[in-house]
Amino acid sequence: MILDEREFYIRMGEDSELLRILTNSFINEIPKQLIHLENLLNENNFKNSQALAHTIKGMSGNMSAMRMQNTALNIEFACKEENIDAAFDNFIKLKKEFKKFIVYAEQSILKN
Secondary structure (H helix, E strand, C coil): CCCHHHHHHHHHHCHHHHHHHHHHHHHHHHHHHHHHHHHHHHHHCCCCCCCHHHHHHHHHHHHHHHHHHHHHHHHHHHHCCCHHHHHHHHHHHHHHHHHHHHHHHCCCCCCC
């Protein structure tokens, strides 16, 4: 599930405007986090990559973006194990899941 929209709606107190504001904020913030994470992974900086993946996991969970949350968790585990190949494989998946999230959000939450 790209986004559990019902869970997100309930989590936000069934406030549609807050839903749109937070979704826009997430869409604007995640690209910065992804650039930073890619740079850290390129430097084999496992400690900071793990911490940033944890942050992205939390942000994604707060948005009920379950696929992104799970993929960020996989990056977190890969960094803990210092497995750069698995970290990068999941990083690529995370970027794809984020693109899917944007499309979904634009067709549903941000449509109005």
